[in-house]
Amino acid sequence: MPVISYIDAVTMAIREEMERDSQVFVLGEDVGKKGGVFKATHGLYDQFGEHRVIDTPLAESAIAGVGVGAAMYGMRPIAEMQFADFIMPAINQIISEAAKVRYRSNNDWSCPMVIRAPYGGGVHGALYHSQSVEAIFANQPGLKIVMPSTPYDVKGLLKAAIRDDDPVLFFEHKRAYRLIKGEVPADDYVLPIGKADVKRQGEDITVITYGLCVHFALQAAEKLASDGISAHVLDLRTVYPLDKEAIVEAASKTGKVLLITEDTKEGSIIGEVAAIIAENCLFDLDAPIMRLAGPDIPAMPYAPTMEKYFMVNPDKVEKAMRELAEY
Amino acid sequence: MPVISYIDAVTMAIREEMERDSQVFVLGEDVGKKGGVFKATHGLYDQFGEHRVIDTPLAESAIAGVGVGAAMYGMRPIAEMQFADFIMPAINQIISEAAKVRYRSNNDWSCPMVIRAPYGGGVHGALYHSQSVEAIFANQPGLKIVMPSTPYDVKGLLKAAIRDDDPVLFFEHKRAYRLIKGEVPADDYVLPIGKADVKRQGEDITVITYGLCVHFALQAAEKLASDGISAHVLDLRTVYPLDKEAIVEAASKTGKVLLITEDTKEGSIIGEVAAIIAENCLFDLDAPIMRLAGPDIPAMPYAPTMEKYFMVNPDKVEKAMRELAEY
Amino acid sequence: MVKNRHEDLGLSNEKVIEIYKTMLMARRIDERMWLLNRSGKIPFVISCQGQEAAQVGAAFALDNTKDYVLPYYRDVGVVLTFGMTAKDLMLSGFAKAEDPNSAGRQMPGHFGQRSNRIVTGSSPVTTQVPHAVGIALAGKMNQEDLVAFVTFGEGSSNQGDFHEGANFAGVHKLPVIFMCENNKYAISVPIEKQLACENVSDRAIGYGMPGVTVDGNDPLAVYQAVKEAADRGRRGEGPTLVETISYRLTPHSSDDDDRSYRAPSEVAEAKTQDPIITFGAYLKETGVMDDALEKELNDQVMAIVNEATDYAESAPYADAESALQYVYAEK
Amino acid sequence: MVKNRHEDLGLSNEKVIEIYKTMLMARRIDERMWLLNRSGKIPFVISCQGQEAAQVGAAFALDNTKDYVLPYYRDVGVVLTFGMTAKDLMLSGFAKAEDPNSAGRQMPGHFGQRSNRIVTGSSPVTTQVPHAVGIALAGKMNQEDLVAFVTFGEGSSNQGDFHEGANFAGVHKLPVIFMCENNKYAISVPIEKQLACENVSDRAIGYGMPGVTVDGNDPLAVYQAVKEAADRGRRGEGPTLVETISYRLTPHSSDDDDRSYRAPSEVAEAKTQDPIITFGAYLKETGVMDDALEKELNDQVMAIVNEATDYAESAPYADAESALQYVYAEK
Numbered sequence A, B: 001m002p003v004i005s006y007i008d009a010v011t012m013a014i015r016e017e018m019e020r021d022s023q024v025f026v027l028g029e030d031v032g033k034k035g036g037v038f039k040a041t042h043g044l045y046d047q048f049g050e051h052r053v054i055d056t057p058l059a060e061s062a063i064a065g066v067g068v069g070a071a072m073y074g075m076r077p078i079a080e081m082q083f084a085d086f087i088m089p090a091i092n093q094i095i096s097e098a099a100k101v102r103y104r105s106n107n108d109w110s111c112p113m114v115i116r117a118p119y120g121g122g123v124h125g126a127l128y129h130s131q132s133v134e135a136i137f138a139n140q141p142g143l144k145i146v147m148p149s150t151p152y153d154v155k156g157l158l159k160a161a162i163r164d165d166d167p168v169l170f171f172e173h174k175r176a177y178r179l180i181k182g183e184v185p186a187d188d189y190v191l192p193i194g195k196a197d198v199k200r201q202g203e204d205i206t207v208i209t210y211g212l213c214v215h216f217a218l219q220a221a222e223k224l225a226s227d228g229i230s231a232h233v234l235d236l237r238t239v240y241p242l243d244k245e246a247i248v249e250a251a252s253k254t255g256k257v258l259l260i261t262e263d264t265k266e267g268s269i270i271g272e273v274a275a276i277i278a279e280n281c282l283f284d285l286d287a288p289i290m291r292l293a294g295p296d297i298p299a300m301p302y303a304p305t306m307e308k309y310f311m312v313n314p315d316k317v318e319k320a321m322r323e324l325a326e327y
Numbered sequence C, D: 001m002v003k004n005r006h007e008d009l010g011l012s013n014e015k016v017i018e019i020y021k022t023m024l025m026a027r028r029i030d031e032r033m034w035l036l037n038r039s040g041k042i043p044f045v046i047s048c049q050g051q052e053a054a055q056v057g058a059a060f061a062l063d064n065t066k067d068y069v070l071p072y073y074r075d076v077g078v079v080l081t082f083g084m085t086a087k088d089l090m091l092s093g094f095a096k097a098e099d100p101n102s103a104g105r106q107m108p109g110h111f112g113q114r115s116n117r118i119v120t121g122s123s124p125v126t127t128q129v130p131h132a133v134g135i136a137l138a139g140k141m142n143q144e145d146l147v148a149f150v151t152f153g154e155g156s157s158n159q160g161d162f163h164e165g166a167n168f169a170g171v172h173k174l175p176v177i178f179m180c181e182n183n184k185y186a187i188s189v190p191i192e193k194q195l196a197c198e199n200v201s202d203r204a205i206g207y208g209m210p211g212v213t214v215d216g217n218d219p220l221a222v223y224q225a226v227k228e229a230a231d232r233g234r235r236g237e238g239p240t241l242v243e244t245i246s247y248r249l250t251p252h253s254s255d256d257d258d259r260s261y262r263a264p265s266e267v268a269e270a271k272t273q274d275p276i277i278t279f280g281a282y283l284k285e286t287g288v289m290d291d292a293l294e295k296e297l298n299d300q301v302m303a304i305v306n307e308a309t310d311y312a313e314s315a316p317y318a319d320a321e322s323a324l325q326y327v328y329a330e331k
């Protein structure tokens, strides 16, 4: 199986879906001729032309709203927000419109669209090119939020998102784009949206996380293994709606749970994960639920000292896992 | 002490602060001549004139953004969003700007503004005039979110919000506006933002909630009391950042916790409350943390059958409290 | 006798009677809604009164077999022309399960009916504007001969979504008709506190499209403007902004008391230009309608409204638990 | 000899030399940033190159003792005129603790300095537009004689916040100057894919304000337009939209490779209109500057830039834990 990068899996998934279905198209800022500021849509403009890979005016509410209109018509738009931080002007279109089209029309209309956006820090992106924005949307029935960790998952989940009959927010970790590589089948496959994935089986402690932090957890788990500590790692993959069954199962399995997010702590989606556990399998727990997250500051600063202080990293994860194991 | 309605407490707080400080002003849609669609700003236009009670064009991002500008200059704007549901177009100004002004400028600039909005259901408001929107913002350091339950709290907290040196979202339950009455001192007082309030002392079970549901819980607690069940009721009042100490104390006190919100369940702020408990006093619990909330549907429908089905009400609360007590 | 203007527009006598009857239907439905509201039978109504000429004149200029309409909450006249019935609207007013717009999930005035290409709408104003652009874009991509027609109030033209949508349509030369139904108020806020420009149509040049302002009390003037815009759109020449000037004859909605912000004399004055009356007069003056026909039309309309009301009133609500349906696609 | 145009504008020879020197300072700082970036010393730079004339010409038309500026990320020329120093900018480039804009919290180009009424800015484009309106409103309420000057790119003029802010200012006749620095690209997207109108200034009429388009390579033309706009504002006549036409001489930022979307020949052609060169030529042709003075100015500027670079490079970063400060007011 070819080994490709996380971002190449994005491009591959879009290309394959555009080849498969003429109703799939891409719109966003600089997605066309330039191929995206991260190159996620590289080559698509040449292959599919400017009418299916549309360089839009600089206006996110229109990007989302035009996408909603096209989706209601029956197309399958893939809208790119250049950075997740810049999804804010489009929130009205996403929450008031995309999320509610099917429900408010009693199933008469639907809105099968994907909104892709690079999120996450550790790239000197400062306050407005580093944020995790999922918690803003992770309370809006009608939406699905997918945040893959590996190139394999990226391809399978993005294809599933494009074929999904409802709006999907697809957040890609920008530091994973080129850092994370993995085996990706050249042929067509989809992965189920709404299902978490056990990335590592273990017996002593359970780590539940998503996105780039999955890799930090897996790295730390390797180190712990050599000390005889066995960590179970659950990758949420879809952060809304959450896979409650998988969460309860993973938590119950070891009775010691560490939840990790790169987002700021209070109000992040791992709070909901904790609530699900506390509601459903409290008596299976042998330790308080532990959370590792960014500090509660507006967003990560630019200066390397402060950025590093903010970011979750393999050392912080390892430390937290050891602490939990020793509890 | 005079007994006044929840909405009159809003008006009173604004009036007193405008009299006290010439830098306080009001802006929003229909807040002037009409006195607001709910009459929350009734009489202020006549008293303070059109330049301090500004009927703005119909554009929420401008209402928030102009408010941010005025606040950075040094004024204390009180911006009204006509319904909380219509705050969505202003989210970029609130999250990217208001919340981050102080932080991003390293304390050089600040943004002392209040954004008021009526939220909540049970008024035949349907999908877009009933929503609870706090969870969207309850993950943004730099913001404070206040949601009072009684006229007394309304006045004290709104005055505190207006004097606060940082942006405060002040959500008022629209069904409470005329339904809830209570004693309110005619003189000046403020209540601390960030502090929860024990609305009822009890020994057997703890209910943690906010807004209109506080009254449902208090009513149910009365009924349970006659059956010998003693309920402790904590009113969060500030839902972001949460008063962790008070939550842990209230949960530990009885070991049985019911969390209630009118919002849809997954991703609502009571998830974070559960996480705080599971993190800090898990071993004090004698029952799984229980949550009562709206169903996970986009928003409450208009037809009375479905609206009633959605809304938390005293019966549902009582049933949940009994269930927990019997656990 | 007054000049016959409809023939010049290619409108037969039958057509203009149809236009009149549709305007009348919109008015009578709306009036009924108010009665039902004031007698406590329905919780809410938001009116088309005073804008029927603009709505029906415009909708008749479109092709209701293939164009898409994205109406705003007052557009009873538009949706009637596109195939929604009095019964449908009454079912919506009563929030009953059979309501095709939303099965009673949404307030009245939140139109949507896929079979008639009436695109589902929400309450936050102006969000439908980019949707219309997206539909026109999709139509163009699929080489369909369609026009997307979207309406909004003059207050709502101040939302960012108007600007962003109009610019997108302008850049991509899409067949969209943006129609601003300027009724001089946005709830209580008068036009001079909403807009600094003379006409909303002054904004068109900023998006590289023509902008016209027409008398919204005259369905023929509106018909003509929208027809030209539709023709332009179909020829691939891009979008048009049409502004219709009329006056909101009722309070903003059943929750509003307009006496707190405008003088009754102002409303009374505007009522002299009531399009139902003035267009009726035109039809009589041009000999298209006489008193007998007027009465007959009115009787027909009232019979339909009565029947629709009775039907809707006794129709069942959706089951409580049905509230759980259709959050996502169901297999 | 070329016509002396600055005297007619009331600008002394000293003033135009100051303008030139400030433009040159902006350019040299920017060039240095690129060098530092390419040598791996700073992670990011976003340029003013090609827009110095517009920025400095405009800022000189304001009163830097009382007006407020809300610059966008390219506005090195504006902030220099309003009192920010080369050292301040270098400290920001290196993200050091002493950076007055943000103590290294924000990327370079995110200006803010309260003591000079340079209002703190963010990355999402165009949010500063309503802020300027709010500041002008506050100034008016406090009967202060101030003008709020806000800039943005032509791509950014498509955001809803431009529309909403401009309309608010128009309705309330506020002293705001909206200046669009049209450099023909928004990252890779050329102007014809951004805008359907001829000029961004065509949008002014939609907000009831005058709109003018001027040569952004000519600081005197920009000075004149902004001066008139400021005078209008101070007279209580409301806002103005000024559009300056220039060309972005560098890639969008240090992360961009512009060869993927525009021809090197196009850039080369634009460089013939480089305002540093053309305005320098004007000063020589009008006898205000000779080769010796040019060299002297350049030497002065370079010395300052060198010193600033050295200082900033060796200055300390903020402590890691200081990241926790100033989320809320601290007592």
Ligand SMILES: Cc1ncc(C[n+]2csc(CCOP(=O)(O)OP(=O)(O)O)c2C)c(N)n1
Binding pocket: B029, B058, B060, B082, B086, B089, C074, C123, C124, C125, C152, C153, C154, C155, C156, C157, C181, C183, C184, C185, C186, C187, C248, C252
């Ligand atoms: C985003 C948003 N803000 C506020 C409202 C509340 N609201 C409903 S209608 C209305 C006034 C609309 O005025 P206009 O656009 O002129 O239309 P009209 O009602 O006059 O036809 C307002 C403020 C809303 N529905 N959506």
Ligand SMILES: Cc1ncc(C[n+]2csc(CCOP(=O)(O)OP(=O)(O)O)c2C)c(N)n1
Binding pocket: A029, A058, A060, A082, A086, A089, D074, D123, D124, D125, D152, D153, D154, D155, D156, D157, D181, D183, D184, D185, D186, D187, D248, D252
């Ligand atoms: C809301 C938002 N969307 C996207 C971006 C990413 N972005 C930064 S600059 C830019 C292009 C701006 O173009 P223009 O307004 O013409 O200004 P210029 O850079 O050409 O001076 C884009 C898309 C952003 N900063 N903010």
Ligand SMILES: [Mg+2]
Binding pocket: C153, C154, C155, C181, C182, C183, C184, C185, C186, C187
């Ligand atoms: Mg109106």
Ligand SMILES: [Mg+2]
Binding pocket: D153, D154, D155, D181, D182, D183, D184, D185, D186, D187
């Ligand atoms: Mg540009």
